[in-house]
Amino acid sequence: AQSVSQHNHHVILSEAASLELGCNYSYGGTVNLFWYVQYPGQHLQLLLKYFSGDPLVKGIKGFEAEFIKSKFSFNLRKPSVQWSDTAEYFCAVGGGSQGNLIFGKGTKLSVKP
């Protein structure tokens, strides 16, 4: 069965600090990997996705993620966070034939101004 683990429940950073959020998945076949963000009071938005090719994926708002197949990981990174990055971040894997997504439990990021 597919599963997604996000190791950090709540991360608190100061502005300009670097960010790395961990995500590990469990799935035996070809996977598609996603990071979604949910800003307070807003809907889920896609940050970036990995389907195939270059394992270093760049997304919106300066975020990037690296797919490491040997580690079953897809960690999210940003070199310098801003207060506006305060949000809940969800890693998701899509591997089923119907495209259903399995979400991790989410990581709440709080950025102090």
Add this chain to the structure above:
Amino acid sequence: DTEVTQTPKHLVMGMTNKKSLKCEQHMGHRAMYWYKQKAKKPPELMFVYSYEKLSINESVPSRFSPECPNSSLLNLHLHALQPEDSALYLCASSQTSGRGYEQYFGPGTRLTVT
């Protein structure tokens, strides 16, 4: 236009009421999804429609009844809900179902069952 719209934004209903949630997209997507999200939890898949046919029902109780009248519209009919069904109900769509297609999410309907 990459928008998925959902109505209403908020809904309060009693346990004996019948209500419906509506979701619409005009991106030409042929797969649509219902998710349930409880507070501080990730979204959990409820139903998948592919080409207007129900393809996945994740063992959802029959008090939730999905309907896909056409490729742009997805409804979720609610009847005899329980207080524990209170949650944010999210609709999403993708170009088709299957691997390789990102899902676009609507803002959700926040449902409170009293």
